[in-house]
Amino acid sequence: MLVIARRYGQLGNRLFLFAHLIAAAKHYGVALRNPCFAEYAHLFPRMSDDLWCRYEPDSNVKSSREKTASRHASPPSLAQRTRLMHAIEIGTKTLYLARLREHPFKIIRLSKHDECDLAGNEFESAARSGRVVLLQGWRFRSDAFLMQHWASIKDFFSLGVRDRNAVDESLATARRDCDVVVGVHIRRGDYANFMDGRYYFDDACYARWMHQVREQFPGRKINFLVCTHEAIDESSFKGLSVFRGPGSAIGDMYSLAETDVMLGPPSTFTGWASFIGQAPRIELQSAEKSVALPPHVQESILSGSIQGKGTVQIVGNRLVG
Template identity: 35%
Template sequence: MIIIARKTGRLGNRLKLFSHFIAFSVEHQIPIANPSFYKYAHLFRGTQHSDLWCRYLPGVSDKIDATSQGMRRLAIPQWSRGVLYQSLHALLETSTTVGLKHWPMTIHSIDLGQSCQINKDPFLTLAQQRNVWVRGYRYRCSELVVKHVEKVRDFFQPTLSDQQRVDSVLESARSRASMVVGVHIRHGDYRTYLDGKYFYPASAYLAIMRQVTRLYPDQTIEFVVCSDAKFSADEFSGVNVRISQESPQVDMYTLAGCDCLIGPPSSFTEWSAFYGGKPLYKIVDIKRELQLSDFEFRIKSMIA
């Protein structure tokens, strides 16, 4: 078994990390436990009714039937999963401090700047021979995520209630347009992240939205704006816009249901594009003139 024992980043980052280990699990029939996912476990059908450890069991967990046995089980309180994670975290920190890394499970750690290809040796052989606690972010096996993409997507279906909210937003948008474009405006932490490199004002997004309308002259376009900041439709004059008032997870899956996406480099929109299989334009140069070829969907780049 592999146990993901350290949380890194927020929702998008944790979905990415978990996804690589799920694909690895399907390929090699090695169970996964992810107590570090405790904060978000209640948001997805694959983990909503799982045990405290948020396990993925190959051949079992990838068969999600929300209308049968899975929905009859009581959901585990988020706080109890949090207590388990904090306890394990403290235990592992102590073990590492005293130099104990092989008790009865092997501790495998990488720094934030490091990466580990889990489908290759030495990690692959280690995981096949021992139980492993992993601590780090860039544990990757992109080729297996591509191979087992549908199992990953099935496991991370939103809860039925969230899916209904997503469907409601999208149905309303499509009733007024022939094309729905998702726009992710990440302000919050991006105000200071990398000295504000990807913190773009609403006017910059509006300029890109107007470019999109020119690229698709035969389409009636509705833009769905999802953000961690507050905006009004008046800030996007000249385009048809809907400002989402939903939770982050509903926004994430609403974006996944749009026809194409726009947003700064972010694991949030990358996950939306990955889950929905939709083209994404990552805004790296805010002054660049948008081209149709800029919208692209490549699984490996979305899940990297």
């Protein structure tokens, strides 16, 4: 069994860590527990009633677990989830510092800049050892496993009815009477201080980039789906056909996933949207840079060979800058 024993970052970061380890669990045929997904478990029906946020590669085991969970009077509260998360985090750290790293559990703890190759011999040996393996670190990675098991990951992280309906309604509105829908993630907030505000862009910057993208589809009607928690000056977007996302973090993320191409500053938020929807994204790196889509991407978008068909393998890295 693999157990994610420490939380890292917000929704996008935790989704990617969880997804990479789901892919590894699927590959090695072992169970996975992620009590450190506590704050976000309620967003996904596959784990909303499960205190441990379990992934079982064996469908028969999962079905049995779901039948048991269905008898619970109510889903776990956030307080219950948080207590378990803290207990796992503190317990694992205590064992590690006491140098009890092999017994009774196997502990793999990464420093800030370390990376663990999930396809490597060391991790495979731990996963197949038959022991409980406690994992602390963010860079547990295998892009190959991630893409190989993309369909299983997408299914596991499918939305509930309310959020799914909000996404569908948002996309239906944005797609009305247009040829291409471009998603735009405007992120400010914490980005005012992140890397000294390097990726903190004002409305005028986003509007300029949006005009540049529109000009690359001459003769086509382009609609923009803008997703943000920030207040925006609508006058900055004059001359652009702009629609707003659902407004919730999960609704905006999954709406961006279904656009034809998305723009946004470097973030696992759009990284996850790009991965789960297999839609290309452009990372906005500098206010001084222009946005240019490669010709083959423009052609693929217009032919419909990217959006919704998974023909481009995207694991969260930028397409162009």
